[in-house]
Amino acid sequence: MQRFTCDCGNVLFFGSSRCLKCSSDVGYDPQRGAMQRMRPESTMKRCQNGVKHNVCNWLLPASATAVLCVACRMNRTIPDLSTDRNRMLWARTEMAKRRLIYTLRRLGISLPSKKDDPKNGLAFDIVSTLSNPTVTTGHLNGVITLNLEEADDSYRQFNRQQLGESSRTLLGHFRHESAHYLWQRQLSELPWEDPMRLAFRERFGDEWLDYATALSTYYKQGAPADWEQNYITAYASSHPWEDWAETWSHYLQILDGLETCESLGIQVQFIALPLVMLPAESGVLPAMLPSSSAEDGEFLAWLQRWMCLSTVLNEISLSLGEPALYPFVISVHAAQKLRLAHHYAQTWGQDGRKTGEA
Ligand SMILES: [Zn+2]
Ligand SMILES: [Zn+2]
Ligand SMILES: [Zn+2]
Incomplete structure (x- = not known):
């Protein structure tokens, strides 16, 4: 995440809707x-979900006929807002959703x-299982469904333990x-022999393995x-599609984490820790994709910075009496998958920037 500043010079955060120094409304x-900063003569207006329900701090042009921001306009179903609890859970859900949208837009996708x-x-579709017990978090044909109850910390922790997951977050759900x-x-409609598709199969396996x-x-x-040798999470071992989703989610997590750190002025390369050395071949793309050793080197250096930073985060977390913040091990195979995710991100981002949609 970038670092934001108010016109008055005070630091603002992605979720801010008011500056604590000059008391201006911000979005x-x-x-x-x-x-x-919102002013009477402002050319921007607040998203209606912010004005009415206090769940969004995004803006849209004052001249627009729309009343919802680009993120809220993507909602097809929102929770029943007759209870304060649902409103609170919805606010958390929208916050995580906006962060995903922010990162994808930053990539140019x-x-x-x-x-x-x-x-x-x-x-x-953001729906609670309390109102519709058949709802499950997932994706189908361009619709992401999120079970609102996942925004309840105790509900989510219970599920995390039941499923033996090391980490379970709302943002992780959206990224996944x-x-x-x-x-x-981006991939399903490419011809079978397309290099992007072949590369997927080489790294993640045969996607036509029966999913159910x-x-x-x-x-x-x-x-x-021995799943840790090959996968970033245990669940990733279930099917190539899930391996891809866990890898992509992890890739976005590293991207966001490192951007936050660097925008706040923390220079990871100066932290004197013995680095975990990843072998150079973990940066190599599958043979069917054009590879450049300079880009591989950049990727590996980026991943090293993350491994270094995550070690620091874990140690700080333990110092505070909390469990390790980043309970993951990146094996060589997982690093190779992250390398392919990075290649996809760059390619899709370039396509998005070319068409000017992003
Ligand atoms: Zn201010
Ligand atoms: Zn909004
Ligand atoms: Zn999945």
Whole structure:
């Protein structure tokens, strides 16, 4: 995440809607990628979900006929707002959703809403299992469904323990489901022999492995004992699509984490820690993609900075009496998958910037 500043010089955060120093109302302008102070003569207006429900701090042009910001316009279903609890859970959900949208836009990946682009666009259904017990978090044909109850910390922790996950967050859910959406949009319609598609198969495996069978086997038998050698999470071992989604989610997490750190002025390369040395081949793309050793080197240096930073985060967390903040090990195979995710991100970002949609 970038660092934001108010016109008065005070620091602002991505979720800020008021400056604590000058007491001005502030909001985030997604077009400029900056926080803005609201003034009577302002050319921007607040998103209606912020004004009415206090769940959004994004802005849109005052001249627009729309009343919702680009992020809120993607909602197809919102929770029943007759209870304060639902409103609170919804606010947390929207916060995580906006952070995902922010990161994808930063990458240059276009994100049309499904209303504007029924084929390639994205929509969100945010529904509680209390109102509809059949709801499950997932992605289907450009619609990401999120179970609102996941915004309840005790509910989410219970699920995390039941499923033996080391980490479970709202933002992680959105990042994970965005991977399924992007896979369908960017890869599923490419010819079988397209290099981007072949590269996927080489790193993640045969995507046509029967999904339902693979998932039910995973839930019965769990991950293979040596999963950490090949996957970033145990769940990633269930099917190539899930491996991709866990890898992409992890990639976005590193991207956001390092951007936050660097924008706040922390220079990871100066932290004197013995670095975990990743072998150079972990930066290499599958043979069917054009590879450059300079880009591989940059990727590996980026990953090293993250491994260094995450070690610091874990130690600080333990100092505060909390469990390790980053309970992951990046194996060589997982690093190779992250390298491919990085390549996809760059390619899709370039496409988005070319068409000017992002
Ligand atoms: Zn201010
Ligand atoms: Zn909004
Ligand atoms: Zn998934």
